[in-house]
Amino acid sequence: MRISVVHPRELGTSETERWRTLQNADPALDSPFLSPEFTIETGKVREQARVAVLYDGPDIVGFFPFERHPLGIGRPVAAGLTDAQGMVHAKDVEVDPFALMKACGLGVFEFDHLLAGQPLVPVRHTRHPSPVIDLSDGYEAYTEVLKQVSGKTYKSTAYKSRKLQRDFGELRHEYGVTDEAALRTLLDWKTDQYRRTGRTDRFARPWILTLVRNLLRADGPDFGGSLDMIYVDDRPVAGHFGLRTATTLAGWFPAYDTAFAKYSPGLIQHLAMAEKAAAAGIRLIDMGRGEKEYKEKLKTGELWVTEGRIARPTPGAGMHWLVRVPVRKARGTVLANSMLRETADLALKTYGKIRTSIAS
Template sequence: MHVSIVHPRDLAKSDIERWRVLQEADPAFDSPFLSPEFTIIVGELQEQVRVAVLQDGQETVGFLPFERYPMGIGKPVAAGLTDAQGLVHVKDLELDPRELIRACGLGVFEFDHLVSGQPLLVGRHTRHPSPIIDLRDGYDSYVETVRQNSGKTYRSTAYKARKLQRDAGPLQHDYATTDRAALRTLLGWKTDQYRRTGRTDRFARPWIVELVERLLATDTEHFGGVFDVLRVDGQPVAGHFGLRTATTLAGWFPAYDTTYAKYSPGLIHHLAMAEKAAAAGIEVIDLGRGEKEYKEKLKNGEYEVMEGRVARPSAGASIHWALRVPVRKARGTVLASPILRSTADRALKTFGRLRTSLSSLAS
């Protein structure tokens, strides 16, 4: 096995075509986060992005996109943003994961959304469910499943959609729009949500805003950014920006105007998005790992992703273990307990309210 390390901009056209062939050959890789286009666009903004190109003789058998940091610490591309990570490879590929990360110049490779069936899995790792909206039998079949499993939610959402129209005006759903003004509105809602719930505001980092804008401008047969928005009387009230392959839409940044919170605009929007996505050829909407009430109400299936690391003896791996592993274990304990998770969520929201209040006073 020969491993070459290149920056995404240096991938040959034949490499990109081969990557796409391998991706389309296995349903496990059908995520836009594993598409070559995603890595290339992130690489335009983040110099630390690299791709390991694996060759067995004359055949290219795999591509591992990653980011390389000091002390030999490696992470997936756009770590912290992506819901699918891993090596895109030929079927039944056999390799030594530690030798692979050595060839990448890494002492450790950490992941938290590794897709199933990866030869990278070694040692201890944690499995997490990743809920999906499965549209392979069509939107009508999906809605029937929601009615059976979450009948109260479906009836309530339909009622609130009618009430919203009576109170505020007609509903309009624009799927795959390139309305940049509406996109900026969505990102503003998302920033408010991050702050309100005590989370880190991802859009405080300019490169992530630039990434979203570049992805919005990308639309090919195999990959593209998808922005859709729900409007009431012409005004945006909810929306979502995500990425797609030909058949999978990855849920990424959903948000809504809290002025309309009593109408559950997020649920109204997601059902409208699923209908339009199905009509556009999308078979699966990946809602992403995470315990969220709306995901439980909307899902009709789930995938599985892994959290853990591959490490070999090195100073960087030791430092990484000391800094990251205890924190990850503690977080896992909290997330596994409904009581602890609820307590932590309340604490974050309290912090968010305090932060918002202090920010208002300062301005």
Template structure:
């Protein structure tokens, strides 16, 4: 085995083609956050993004994208922005994980959404969890039947609100895969407002994340693309979503809605319309990610699995990192495991968001945002 480390945007076309071929050969890698296009875009925007290219003889057998931060601290590509990461390699490929870290000049590598069961990292997994998906392989109607079985009451409520919304504000329609940049800016404005209201960090206050999102929106290949959807009531945009897709998997990324219409649950209504259009477009599954909101439990019709864990080489930096991160990770796991604690934490953050809104001036929204 020979490992070379380079920047993803410096890979040649033959290497990029090999990356795509390896991804397609393993169903567990069918996620756009594992695609070479995402790695290349990240590499062009952030100088700490790298990829280890693994050779066996004259053949490339794997790619390991990662971020190298101060003191050799390694993080998954995209970090908090992504819901899937791992080694893109030949099925069954097993590397010496610590030797891989050494080749990458990393002292530690911590992961929380790694494709579960990858041989290189399996012994370092400390927790494995399901990421719920909407499975359309048997068709949209089969998925809808599963949703009804999961919770007939919730489905009935959403359909009632959908009809009421249409009567009071105009016929509902969804634009799927819209290319309009102003529509994207409107969605990001809603999302920024949501982050502030709920006490979260506004990701779109960071220009590079806005630039990344715009670059992903511009990608429109057969194997990788940005997908922007917007739900309208009459001619008024009310809820939308921007995500990434491979040829067959769409990943949930940035959903948001206009709070003026919150009483109708426009975000949930949008998800139902998006599911129908995605299934018709050839998408086999919509990955909603692990943990979080209760709606995932009744919209799901399948799961994929992701893991948390940590690999380290003996060093002072790795020891300090472990001491600082372990209590936080344990606390987060406890909160995610208990719905009552998750709701309580969410309420606290929302209260903080309301307080912050009263004490700080509102940021000017992009032109065209409501």
């Protein structure tokens, strides 16, 4: 096998078409985060982005998007943002992960959302569920399942939607919004959420903000940004920005105006989004890894992703182990224990309240 490493901007039309062909041939790879367009757009704002192109003779049999950082540290493209990571490859391809790492100039590759069926998954890793909404039989079939598994949620959300309209006016839902002003409103809500809950504001990083704005304008048959908003009396209440393929919508940035919190606007928006998405041909909404109450209420099943690292015996890999692995193990211990997780979440929210009060 021959491996060539290029920057995403160096990919030609024939390479991107082959990438898409390989992706479409395997339903397990149907995530917009694994689409060539996502890597190419990321490459416009991340100079460290790379793609390893795998050849078997004259034929391209795989693509491995990654970022190469100092000391040979490798991470997924747009690390920290992606809910699906890994190679896009022919089903019968055999890959030596260590040979791939060497060809990419990496001592270690760290991941947290590597698809469970990937040939790169090492022996030592942890598995995590990624909740999904199955729309393959349409929205009505989904709501029937939801009524059975989470009937209280469905009924209370419908009631709160009616009450929201009685209190404030007619509810309007717009799917496939391209207005950047609407996106700014959503991102402002999300920034406020990050600060309230003690999390790092992702949109304080210019490259992330630029990437999201660029992706809003992406609208092809196989890949695009997906922004939708709900309004009452023309006032924005809640929204979501994600990415899609032709048949999968990846949940990414949901947020709402906290002035309407008692009406559960996030749940109202997600159900409205599922209905419009199903009508547009979406068969699966992947809400992404993470312990969130709304995901548990809305899901019909789960996909699986893995967390861990692939390492070669290099000084950079050794340094990475000292710095990152103990922290990841401690984080994993907290997330796996409900009491520790709730305590940590409370501490972050308390920190967020203090930080918000100081800033104001």
